[in-house]
Amino acid sequence: MTIAAIDEAVCNGCGICVKHCPIDVIRLDRERKKAVIAYREDCMLCGQCLDCPEDAVRLEPGWGRAYLLGWG
Amino acid sequence: MKETTVQTDVLVIGGGMAGCFAAVKAREAGRDVVLVDKGYVSKSGETPYAGDTAVFNPAWGHDLDAWLTQVRTVGEYLNDARWTEIVFRDSYERFLDLRAFGVEFLEEDGEPVRLDHPLTQIELPDRDKFPPLVSQVVHWLPGWPAKLRKAVVKSGAKIIDRFVVTELLMEDGRVVGAAGFDVEGNATRVLRAGAVVMSAGGGGFKAVGYPTHELTADGHVMAYRAGCEVTGKEFLSPHHTNPEEPGWPPIYPVFASGHSAAFPGAWHDPEMVNAEGDPVPVRGMAWHGWIDAEWEAHEGRAPVLAAGPPDGKVRPLSGPGGHGSMLGHAAGGIVPVDDTCATHVPGLYAAGDSCGTCFVGAAYSGFGFATMHAAVTGARAGLGAAEYARSADRAAPDARGEAEALERALAPLRRRGGFTPRWTTQVLQNALAPYFVLYIKKEERLRAALTTVEFLRDHVVPKLYARDDHELRLAHETANMVANAEMKLRASLLRTESRGTHYREDFPRRDDPDWLAWVRLKDEGGVMTPFTEPIPEESRPDPALPYAQRYPMRLPGEEAR
Numbered sequence: 001m002t003i004a005a006i007d008e009a010v011c012n013g014c015g016i017c018v019k020h021c022p023i024d025v026i027r028l029d030r031e032r033k034k035a036v037i038a039y040r041e042d043c044m045l046c047g048q049c050l051d052c053p054e055d056a057v058r059l060e061p062g063w064g065r066a067y068l069l070g071w072g
Numbered sequence: 073m074k075e076t077t078v079q080t081d082v083l084v085i086g087g088g089m090a091g092c093f094a095a096v097k098a099r100e101a102g103r104d105v106v107l108v109d110k111g112y113v114s115k116s117g118e119t120p121y122a123g124d125t126a127v128f129n130p131a132w133g134h135d136l137d138a139w140l141t142q143v144r145t146v147g148e149y150l151n152d153a154r155w156t157e158i159v160f161r162d163s164y165e166r167f168l169d170l171r172a173f174g175v176e177f178l179e180e181d182g183e184p185v186r187l188d189h190p191l192t193q194i195e196l197p198d199r200d201k202f203p204p205l206v207s208q209v210v211h212w213l214p215g216w217p218a219k220l221r222k223a224v225v226k227s228g229a230k231i232i233d234r235f236v237v238t239e240l241l242m243e244d245g246r247v248v249g250a251a252g253f254d255v256e257g258n259a260t261r262v263l264r265a266g267a268v269v270m271s272a273g274g275g276g277f278k279a280v281g282y283p284t285h286e287l288t289a290d291g292h293v294m295a296y297r298a299g300c301e302v303t304g305k306e307f308l309s310p311h312h313t314n315p316e317e318p319g320w321p322p323i324y325p326v327f328a329s330g331h332s333a334a335f336p337g338a339w340h341d342p343e344m345v346n347a348e349g350d351p352v353p354v355r356g357m358a359w360h361g362w363i364d365a366e367w368e369a370h371e372g373r374a375p376v377l378a379a380g381p382p383d384g385k386v387r388p389l390s391g392p393g394g395h396g397s398m399l400g401h402a403a404g405g406i407v408p409v410d411d412t413c414a415t416h417v418p419g420l421y422a423a424g425d426s427c428g429t430c431f432v433g434a435a436y437s438g439f440g441f442a443t444m445h446a447a448v449t450g451a452r453a454g455l456g457a458a459e460y461a462r463s464a465d466r467a468a469p470d471a472r473g474e475a476e477a478l479e480r481a482l483a484p485l486r487r488r489g490g491f492t493p494r495w496t497t498q499v500l501q502n503a504l505a506p507y508f509v510l511y512i513k514k515e516e517r518l519r520a521a522l523t524t525v526e527f528l529r530d531h532v533v534p535k536l537y538a539r540d541d542h543e544l545r546l547a548h549e550t551a552n553m554v555a556n557a558e559m560k561l562r563a564s565l566l567r568t569e570s571r572g573t574h575y576r577e578d579f580p581r582r583d584d585p586d587w588l589a590w591v592r593l594k595d596e597g598g599v600m601t602p603f604t605e606p607i608p609e610e611s612r613p614d615p616a617l618p619y620a621q622r623y624p625m626r627l628p629g630e631e632a633r
């Protein structure tokens with residue numbers, strides 16, 4: 001299920017995952033100073049958000065939307 | 073919405089390997105530089121995933137002729153030999169630059185460890201019919217992309233991250249800047265420049281299982297719309313994915329930890345078996361394995377099983393994975409007109425995966441060549457653009473043209489309804505993803521896909537709407553993917569032969585009399601027009617060689633002559 005969760009209990013609001021996501025899946029809630037998964041369906045499972053210094057991001061296999069393979 | 077104007081000598085669009093080199097070199101030449109990227113420079117594009125780079129250095133025992141022969145034979149003679157040589161000859165200096173930027177390489181006794189082409193370590197049939205694979209790579213250590221970013225900052229170039237460029241600004245047939253908006257909040261900006269380097273990478277279709285969804289051919293399409301020629305669109309970069317869990321595990325941590333992950337079927341795997349348990353024969357060019365699995369599927373013998381990352385476990389594989397998304401591997405892109413990477417439109421330079429030098433020809437011929445090419449063309453484009461910005465007189469800004477460009481940038485946000493970018497992307501993927509469209513091609517199937525793409529182009533793209541800032545970006549990416557799809561289909565239709573990674577079921581042979589030529593596309597009065605450009609004399613194969621020696625690999629449906 002792509003980016004599955006950001007653990008708010010440990011997220012320090014640094015914004016690194018927001019900057020590092022190449023496809024703008026994560027946004028920062030500036031009031032609460034927490035990263036939020038805003039557009040999960042666009043997550044491409046690259047893993048760049050795992051740069052999180054607090055280890056708050058969890059990824060899981062699977063895609064957030066329908067897709068078609070070359071054959072099946 | 074806030075609107076700003078930025079003024080600079082050289083504007084660099086896209087901050088991967090190519091854009092970072094362009095920015096640093098233009099600064100070294102004394103110009104002001106602004107580098108924009110829709111992601112975050114050092115984290116976006118293909119660059120952060122690359123694990124190695126090729127370096128040609130005679131002092132390491134490298135032989136230029138042998139390296140060139142490797143490219144000619146694997147690339148089936150469609151490489152521009154002049155560019156291949158330029159890329160090789162410049163590569164050592166770019167390697168020294170990278171070291172000066174602080175990039176660390178795997179070393180032994182102060183010398184970088186040189187690794188042979190991995191395919192030399194695999195037992196493969198027909199190996200003796202080919203010249204040896206001689207190119208070598210060096211490996212950088214994890215964390216290297218951050219050093220590229222640091223070098224740009226240190227050079228004094230200004231970086232604007234998370235900014236989407238939507239179009240090039242034109243005046244009197246020249247490129248004088250670009251327009252676009254912020255990813256978050258969509259504030260618009262006009263970027264006026266003395267010269268522009270397009271280094272926005274390649275273009276795929278947000279294929280499942282491959283982390284290049286931000287690469288939607290924006291650079292190719294913007295340059296094409298500005299009047300540039302685009303080439304190499306019929307070729308592919310085949311990378312499969314695991315159909316049970318596409319894209320798993322994520323590539324970045326695997327690469328960043330210093331492992332060179334392999335994609336199942338990225339090259340021919342001698343252990344690969346079909347559903348009947350039989351080994352899959354080598355069919356595509358030079359063991360690239362690129363239609364081996366596709367042909368098994370075509371014949372009704374899928375699933376095809378191969379060992380893959382992260383654990384070497386045997387799993388089924390399927391496409392499309394990265395098909396067409398690693399454009400450096402096919403070297404398709406904006407046609408350069410000279411060795412400074414100038415294009416057909418004055419003021420515009422192209423670099424990296426955006427630049428169609430054709431230095432590898434019809435198939436990717438050596439590991440590490442893509443980043444080597446990006447570094448070399450990036451540096452050249454940066455210097456070329458710097459010189460143009462220094463010497464050409466500046467046009468007075470065209471306020472009306474700029475305002476119209478910003479209007480077009482925001483248009484999907486202004487529409488209250490229409491078609492969503494996600495749905496449109498899905499329709500496009502459904503038209504292109506099945507193996508029988510872009511892998512195993514045939515005229516009627518290409519035409520059928522083109523009919524869908526033309527409908528999207530004419531009826532859907534003009535009505536794309538965005539409900540928020542994020543979708544505005546998706547709307548522009550979708551429009552560019554539709555244009556890129558049209559390019560790929562038209563180029564594939566025109567090339568009525570098979571060569572390298574272009575396979576036509578209805579024309580399964582290489583056709584040297586007619587097709588020692590590149591396919592190019594340009595806009596002729598609003599119509600996308602493909603045409604051919606013969607390759608130069610020095611790139612041609614020896615006509616005295618019998619066909620089966622010129623092309624040792626047999627394609628399905630082709631009997632050796």
Ligand SMILES: Cc1cc2nc3c(=O)[nH]c(=O)nc-3n(C[C@H](O)[C@H](O)[C@H](O)COP(=O)(O)OP(=O)(O)OC[C@H]3O[C@@H](n4cnc5c(N)ncnc54)[C@H](O)[C@@H]3O)c2cc1C
Binds near residue numbers: 115
């Ligand atoms: C998983 C993977 C592994 C690879 N491994 C290797 C390897 O080991 N060796 C090798 O040589 N090559 C490898 N390659 C290929 C190589 O990484 C690329 O060919 C090379 O990095 C391309 O560099 P570039 O600067 O041209 O483009 P990119 O690095 O793709 O950068 C393009 C940049 O442009 C930006 N951009 C795009 N559109 C816009 C827009 N509209 N507005 C603003 N910015 C925009 C993007 O955000 C991106 O940052 C690999 C590629 C992948 C995907």
Ligand code: SF4
Binds near residue numbers: 006010011053054056
């Ligand atoms: S990188 Fe980690 S700590 Fe920083 S904002 Fe993201 S989740 Fe929170």
Ligand code: SF4
Binds near residue numbers: 020022043050
């Ligand atoms: S895995 Fe990649 S695309 Fe998905 S949220 Fe993380 S950084 Fe973004």
